[in-house]
Amino acid sequence: MFQTAPIEAASQSELTSQIAARLHTALTTHLQQAYAPDQRKNLRLFSATETADLLGVTGQFLRKCHSDGSLPEPEVIKNGRRFYSGEEILQARHFLEASSRKPGKYLPGRREGDKLQVIQLMNFKGGSAKSTSAIHLCHYLALNGYRVLAIDLDPQGSLTGFCGIQTELEFEGASIYDALRYDDPVPMSEAIVETYFPGLHLTPARLVLSEFETETAVNAGRGVAFFEKLSLAIQSVEGDYDVVVIDSPPALGFLTLTGLYAATSVIVPMTPSMLDLASTQQFVEMTSAYLGVIEDTGVKLDHDFFSFLITRDDPSDIPSQQIVSLMRALFQDRVVGATGLRSTAIGDASMLKMSIYEVARSEMTRSTYDRAKNSMDAVGAEIAGMLQQAWGR
Ligand SMILES: Nc1ncnc2c1ncn2[C@@H]1O[C@H](COP(=O)(O)OP(=O)(O)OP(=O)(O)O)[C@@H](O)[C@H]1O
Ligand SMILES: [Mg+2]
Structure with missing residues (x-):
């Protein structure tokens, strides 16, 4: 059972340490119950x-x-x-x-000469549904026959959790930090794990990934430029995948920037509220300044698409719909046409670190399930269409 007695601590560090320990116990208990008896996730039939x-x-x-x-x-x-x-x-x-007469009908991924697509989901606004959108995109693409690598660039490890690795429980393997670190990095291939989801591999993240920020500051000007690190790591495994999906932390630090440099396309998930709009404006302005600094080193950055994705969309909420309309008026087709609908089905699934694709229709109210799944399918299909377009199809 959980400890619930009031916490008594002699110092602030002890207080926070006790809070962390109590949360850790609660989390691991929840996870063990969710994944019992073997504590592993399996994909349904x-x-x-x-x-x-x-x-x-x-x-x-x-x-x-x-x-x-x-x-x-x-x-x-x-x-x-x-x-x-x-x-x-x-x-x-x-x-x-x-036996198909139309090539790519059943396996729509890269063909000879097509470049690897690297999609980064980023926004420094916390809770803008970056990780939720990333896992749904990964699952949609994998279920539709693409070979997908998910890269978790967030030390919080949300995408890693969605992929069935609970860094809160036992996890000994290498993570993205090990492939990016300055001191004796491991080859990217060693930091990739297969997931229980066919067609989807993952480079997991753990808390230690936040060290990349300080190490980058310390190592400035030495060796490979920090922003090239992820791109080089991805290049070393590029033949194994059609698409890489990068989830970023809610910050515009060195991690997000190394992702941005590796990305061939960028998606900015955004919840339609006034606060999120203001925050997204600041985020894009700062991104522009940082991209300028990278470009000043003589590098040419080229993104196939840079698009906004409306998330947690509630068509019955008028103020939020005004923001959606404003975004569409300002940026036209730079706003993905489909939106991630706000849905209890998605919220409930994410409590178990699942996407809607992992839940069977019979386990939920059908209409709620259908609305949520149709919305995630529509977003996935549109982004898949953008990938095909980048490949000239
Ligand atoms: N379509 C949706 N319907 C209902 N809830 C949603 C939906 N999308 C995301 N959420 C919920 O919103 C919260 C934030 O989502 P998520 O963790 O994906 O955001 P994030 O941008 O990755 O956050 P962070 O900035 O901390 O990384 C989660 O509790 C998630 O379950
Ligand atoms: Mg996240």
């Missing part, structure tokens, strides 16, 4: 309807592929109904792509 939708085929076509032997049967068939694992869906993509 997908119904035949969901699988056909993901593959972009009809249920009838899917059944025909099983009966003519062009697709192996899934392992789980209950009461005559087929259920597919993430691996089986990915395997189906490979089978179908091999």
